[in-house]
Amino acid sequence: MYTQGLVSIEGAGGAEEERFQARVDAEERIEPNDRMPEAYRRTLLRQISQHAHSEIVGMLPEGNWITRAPSLKRKAALLAKVQDEGGHGLYLYAAAETLGSSREEMVDALLEGRAKYSSIFNYPTRTWADIGAIGWLVDGAAIMNQIPLCRCSYGPYARAMIRICREESFHQRQGYEIMLTLCRGTEAQKAMAQDALDRWWWPCLMMFGPPDGESQHSDASARWKIKRFSNDGLRQKFIDATVPQAHYLGLAVPDPELRFDEASGHWHSGPIDWEEFRRVLAGGGVCNRDRLEARRRAHEEGAWVREAALAYAARQRRVAA
């Protein structure tokens, strides 16, 4: 219903764009049927739908370990976490739909490979420690990215993010607790935790996106108060928060250049391999094909359920009429 009478102010002249910018500058929230620049709508639609796809695809690497969780407690927690990710995807799809796209269009775009999702989910979960590392690092990085989005200028996105952030702090804590348990266990378990950190550290730093200056969408997003902190700024915040947590676990961060800079109070880190980032984003990661294949299969195998539900609803309406 939100999409009825969607108004864009493309071509309406500079004055209207200025009025829109003034509202954003005054920290006024933009709501679904408000007039908005077409580029603002498109930017948000792309970002929110990619975010939704990431939540949905993000269920796959962890779902891989539900049946093999080492205890009932871990299994219940992992199930709840994966169910949350599904819920988060749905909140975000709903927010994106208020911008004039349909759920079906967005799902099709993902399944046909036209839409992107976070490249972190194209890495495999080889051991149980990866579930710990994902909760601690991947969810930790996601929270760092998402907290500023709770104040995004677009109301429905901000509201979805508030809900998501509230639910996600359990994700990070359960991940860190898994790492802590492994690190206090046998030598082999601690080695497994170290191996997971070695594999996830750099991809997690890449989650904050390309360095400032190379990011395509940052300027307009900052002006429209969709994005409130730079990629590099958030990345540094994540490093500063996470390095001491790794040390507490007794693990080594896999960065030979890592050192604490007394003057600035920040951890200085080595260069990121952006070639790897671009390769994985372009489809060259270990799991890109598997992830999309799994989503396509789930969609196709669920088609009869959707059809049956719609047919049943149509018959009930006929009977009632």
Add this chain to the structure above:
Amino acid sequence: MSEERTPLWEVFIRARQGLAHRHVGSVHAADATLALQAARDVYTRRGEGLSIWVVPSAAITASDPADRDELFEPTASKIYRHPTFYDIPDDVGHM
């Protein structure tokens, strides 16, 4: 891959007895029963509510944001609708 679209429902939840149902989001579902089930799964995973309403989105008529000034601005000048507009001596006591 195009298929028939599954209808959209708006979800309202009463957080606890004594509070009104409040809009929390939306779900897609073929009918009201499925919409209630989906709303329960999506919006009440942590004890957020005791009662759920689902309403077909298409059944909601909304005011147009463009009419906002026309509809809501006139009340700004009607300050006599507020109790503080009236002067009552302190001696009268609380009123």
